[in-house]
Amino acid sequence: DAGITQSPRHKVTETGTPVTLRCHQTENHRYMYWYRQDPGHGLRLIHYSYGVKDTDKGEVSDGYSVSRSKTEDFLLTLESATSSQTSVYFCAIRGGGVTQYFGPGTRLTVL
Amino acid sequence: GQQVMQIPQYQHVQEGEDFTTYCNSSTTLSNIQWYKQRPGGHPVFLIQLVKSGEVKKQKRLTFQFGEAKKNSSLHITATQTTDVGTYFCAEENSHFQGAQKLVFGQGTRLTINP
Numbered sequence: 001d002a003g004i005t006q007s008p009r010h011k012v013t014e015t016g017t018p019v020t021l022r023c024h025q026t027e028n029h030r031y032m033y034w035y036r037q038d039p040g041h042g043l044r045l046i047h048y049s050y051g052v053k054d055t056d057k058g059e060v061s062d063g064y065s066v067s068r069s070k071t072e073d074f075l076l077t078l079e080s081a082t083s084s085q086t087s088v089y090f091c092a093i094r095g096g097g098v099t100q101y102f103g104p105g106t107r108l109t110v111l
Numbered sequence: 112g113q114q115v116m117q118i119p120q121y122q123h124v125q126e127g128e129d130f131t132t133y134c135n136s137s138t139t140l141s142n143i144q145w146y147k148q149r150p151g152g153h154p155v156f157l158i159q160l161v162k163s164g165e166v167k168k169q170k171r172l173t174f175q176f177g178e179a180k181k182n183s184s185l186h187i188t189a190t191q192t193t194d195v196g197t198y199f200c201a202e203e204n205s206h207f208q209g210a211q212k213l214v215f216g217q218g219t220r221l222t223i224n225p
Contacts, residue, residue, distance in 0.1 A: 031210050040120070042199055042215035043154065050208040058212065090153060094211055098144070102153040 003027045004103035006091050012109045019078040021106050023091030025071075031094040032074040034058075034066060036087040037105075043090065049074055081110045115143075115202050117216030125224050130187040132219035134200035141203055143183045144213065145174060149196040157185075187221075195223050 003026035013019050023032060031050055035043040035058075045058030047066040055066050063085060065077045078085055091103040115134045124130055134143065142161045146154040158167055160176035160183060167174045171194075173186045187194055197220045201213040 040217055042117075042217045043201075043213075044215070045212060048210050048212065050210040054208070056207060056210070059214070098142075098159050098211065099156040100154075100211070100213065101156070105153055 004091060004093055004101060006089075006103040006106050008106060009104065010107045012111065013081055014111050015082055016080050019081050019108065019110075021076040021089055021091075021108070023074045023076070023103055025074075025093050027093070027095075028071055029093040029095055030071075032068065033092040033094070033100065034064075034074065034076045035090045035092065035102075036060065036085075037090060038087050046076065046089075081108075083110050086110045115140075115200055115214060115216040117200055117219055119219055120217060121220050121222075123222045123224065124190055126192060127189050130190050130194070130221055131184055132198050132200075132221075133182065133184050134216050135182045136202065137181070139180050140176075140183075141180075143176060144201045144203075145183075145185055146199045146201060146215075147196050148199065148218075152196075154199060190221070190223050192223050192225055195221060197221070 005024045007022045033048040034046040037043050044060045046064050049055045049068045067075045086109050089106045092100040094100050115136050117134045144159045145157040148154045158174050163180050164178045165176040171188045175184045197218040199218045200216040204212040204214045
C-alpha cells in the first residue's frame with residue numbers, strides 16, 4: 001500500500017518514558033502526516049510535514065513532537081508518555097492527487 | 112474549529128439490507144472525502160466529492176454531496192459481508208503549503224449479520 005511502513009507495530013511502555021514511532025515511505029512523497037485514532041473520535045491529526053525539516057502542528061499536537069530529516073522518514077516522539085496517549089497511531093502520505101494513503105498503524109499502550 | 116458530525120455511530124444490518132451514513136457540518140465544505148477501514152486495518156480512500164449536489168457511484172456505493180455543501184451521505188445497496196468496517200467522512204480543513212489537512216468525522220461502524 002503506497003510503500004508505507006510503520007515501526008514498531010505494537011509497543012507497551014510505562015508512563016514517563018520517551019517513545020519514538022517511525023514512518024517510512026519508499027515513493028518520495030512530499031507530504032506526510034501523523035494521526036491518532038481513538039474510539040468515538042475518528043482520526044485526529046497530530047502533526048504533518050510538507051518537506052524535509054518542514055513540519056507543522058495538527059489539532060492534537062500537545063505532548064508530541066516530530067522530525068523529518070529525510071524525505072522517506074517521519075518520526076513521531078512522545079517525550080514523556082502518558083496514559084492518555086494510549087492509542088493507535090497512523091502515518092499517512094499524500095501522493096500527487098487528493099488521496100491520503102495510510103500505513104498499517106502502531107498500537108501504543110502506556111501503562 | 113471545523114467539525115463534521117457523522118451519524119449513526121453504529122449500524123447493524125442483515126446481509127442484503129441497505130445502509131446509509133451521514134455527515135453534517137455547520138459550515139460550507141470545500142470538499143469531502145470518504146474512507147473505509149476494515150476491522151484491524153487502516154483507512155482506505157474511497158472517493159472525493161467537490162461539487163454542490165454531486166452524486167458518484169461505485170458499484171453498490173452511492174456518494175452524495177448536498178446542494179449547500181454542508182452535508183454528505185454514503186449509501187450502500189444490498190450490503191454484503193465484505194462491506195463490514197468503519198466508514199469515515201473527512202473534510203479538508205486547510206491547505207497550508209499545499210498540505211491537505213483533513214478533519215475526520217467520528218465514523219460509522221457497520222456490522223452485518225450473514
